[in-house]
Amino acid sequence: MSYQAPIPRPVPLSTHVSVTLRLADGTDDLLVRHVRLLRDCVALSQQRWGFSIEAAVVLPSEVQLLCNFPDPEFGVRGAIRLITSAFTRHVPGHHRGNHAAIWGDTIEITEITNAIVAMRTAFIEDAPVRAGLVKQAQDWPYSSANNTTAQASGMGVAVA
Template sequence: MSRYRRPRIGGASIFFTVALARRGDDLLLREIALLRAAMARTRAERGFRIDACVVLPDHLHCVWTLPEGDADYPTRWRLIKARFSRGVPIGERRASHCRRAERGIWQRRYWEHHIRDEADHAAHVRYCWMNPVKHGFVEAPEEWPFSSIHRDIATGRRWAR
């Protein structure tokens, strides 16, 4: 089993990219309600703030802030991925998925970046908002329905400076 060197900073803000195993699939959008339910249940049990989130067909980006003294984001992602995976039919799996009792839906790893300061935080929130534009799905971030930008506009929250 791999041992990752990850910062263990309680209360940190962290940017994540989490992707499906099959790039080009649209499973996350087809099953958006299931993904939202998995994230909501995990948030209710383990508490964390979602500062920004955007869901694209085959990957998602989030900025989370963990509770003070808590650095356990790997467990949160494991729960979200498992809860989502249990709700979709088992597809084609490689032998390595079977050996590990995996459904083969998600890439095993994800990318994380610990936010350094307010400017870094604002840049990563903007990245979430702009990602659907970058991928050519929409011309303006507000046009993408699967983004926290709508919540932030409605509440008047302004992360970006």
């Protein structure tokens, strides 16, 4: 009798994923008005799906994240769904089931290679400059580029 060890299954490599979520009303500042709620929703999703955040910015009507997922085939869409549904459910003045009234129809999800992670991080953190909100990226308080704003301590995306 000979023993054959089981063939190991390939372990999925972690993958960087860029995510952009926009409000349906591009003139609304709901995300910065309720940035702490948004951060808590992201933290809840991180706990559930086990991803980390490398860069983040919250603009008045848009949030951009650069995440590292242990397995992008399992979790990216679920993580986004949890963030958007939890935010919708808990934001003051909105009713359950009114998901479409808050979030836009298009969610951008892009897999980012390791070679361009630094460029994508800079792109995300420079978003407030491109939007004309600040002159320097580190001046925007709702960004991972900002070092002076008190950030999350172990929970949620560090965006004030």
